[in-house]
Amino acid sequence: MIDLALDILSWILLTLGGVCVLIGGIGGLRLPNFYTRIHAASLTDTMATLLIFIGIILQAGFTLASLKLFAIMLFLLLTGPTATYALANAALLSGLKPGPGRSGLKPDAGTAKDKTKENSPE
Amino acid sequence: MIYIFALFLLTLLVITAIAIVRAEDLFVAVILTSIFSLLMAINFFILDAADVALTEAAVGAGVTTVIFLCALALTGDREKPQKEGRKGGQKIALVIVGVLALLIIYSTFDNPQLGDPDAPVHQHVAPWYLEKTPQYMDFPNVVTAILSSFRGYDTLGEVFVVFAACIGVLFILGVSPPRKSMQVNVKQSGLRHHLIPQVVGRLLIPFIVLFGLYTQFHGEYGPGGGFQAGALIATGVILYALLEGEAEALRAVPRRVLLGMVVGGALLYGSVGIVCMLMGGAFLDYSVLAADPVWGQQLGILIIEAGVGMAVCGALLSIFHAFAARERVS
């Protein structure tokens, strides 16, 4: 009985995780500018990771594999937001202004900033 | 089912490769290269090569990107647009490589299909390796057994190639760079004032090094070994260098320690072979190292894997420092 309940719970978690991953992926493609896309990315980085890994751990039971899965989940939850922070910081540093709509949407704006100077004389 | 995944991933691989070559911004090309490496690792994993996938992960995720970015910082990251006169030459090149690809594709129809158990590759020595590993070495990872014992000569050669490449980089970048007035402030280098990466990075470094040691000493039982461990530990130290500045990392692991690791690792490998000869066996025949040949094999493999790990870690770190130090001065 408990096995069945755990099974159903883990399948529900896995399905929800899959849905979260999909939503994050679509959001990363459809949202208008960089700072909004970070939100979509963070959904797949944290929520989906949590759901999918807990789902798999419930399936795996209490083994060495589930310990490893737990470690992977922990590291992903630590590193994902950190990487996103680093990225947003790098974007802000090189002058990509956050704002509504498609602002800051010069093609390859980050590098184009100092490139325009080099290219203009030609 | 998993083959369908592989199909998808291989198609993505081709698309990414074409995008890398078409990208005019070299920085974008380097970023796409890391996607290429991830895709490659998944494909290796699906094709049953867990050890190779781990190597690609350890090398491709950290070291390659960092070294490319260091080089880009020194050379500039924009490809100049091609002159009109060269466009014709490019078309000829496109035709030539297209014909080449078609020829290779045509010739592959004589190849055995993916997964064919009767392919000639599987008939020669591989079954013998699979059969004899439990008997001679008594541990489960056949890849490690072949790498370090059955084909030990080969690996010795590879370690010396890594050694030679490291020495080459040190020779080329070791000469003093042209003098410039710009001197980046050492206090400001690194990600010192970014609190979140600092804290998380400092938390992660011990785990990366620990995981590297795990792959080093668990290599006989699971995927892993000296090559992967060396690259992983090097990545850990590179992370420290990114967080604290390169000079600080050089103080933690000084240059002479790195050189000692490179030379010592290669020498350790070679000297195990010579000790084998002195004890009455052939070069790199570890069976004579202990009274029980199985124990001898295991001891020899443990030592030479340690040598490989030291050499690879030292070499990758020396290369990184050679690039990063030049960035600091110039």
Added chain:
Amino acid sequence: MKLLELLGYFNYWVFAILLAVGLYAVISKTNLIKKLIGLSIFQSAVFLMYITMDKVEGGTAPIIQAGVENPIFSNPLPQVLILTAIVVGVSTLSLGLAMVVRIKECYGTIEENEILDAD
């Protein structure tokens, strides 16, 4: 069935295309770093071909599991060759990058045609 048979060659086709893409970058791009990136794509294509050869239908990675009877293992030999080749590939790639850095310092450019003009 016919289609499935053709799909059995798909990995080799990807190998051929990657080889061609890498070679194209090496011969037609003038930027030296781009050439090196092309070279590493070329190298990855060769890795892919070797690893494709090692797969056995229904097999698993050649790490012997206790308690599994009649296991089928993929071929470990190509894996050993490629495993070492990846690490060697990175060190030789950085040797090439080191040369490019020196060229940039001496000539002030990394475009091949400009270097040839400067000579």
Added chain:
Amino acid sequence: MYILVAIAILVTMVLAVVRALMGPTVYDRVLAVNVFGTKTVLLLSVIAFLSGRPDFLDLALAYALINMVGILAVLEFFQNRSQRNSKAKND
């Protein structure tokens, strides 16, 4: 069931690659690489269970640990460049 999750992850990977190819800014590409990296870890774990060899989770663990290094290197790259640019302006 694992297969459904794997397919969802795969679709997201395709979307991330599309975003990485489209740009438009460099940061979008790096963000796509980051998403792709975490999705790789998920896919590897799911495939390890799908093919019945959960002892190969080491690979996913390696990626989970060192995926961040590349992104931090990008941050430092931009930081050094903006430092150099501002220095060049001051001189």
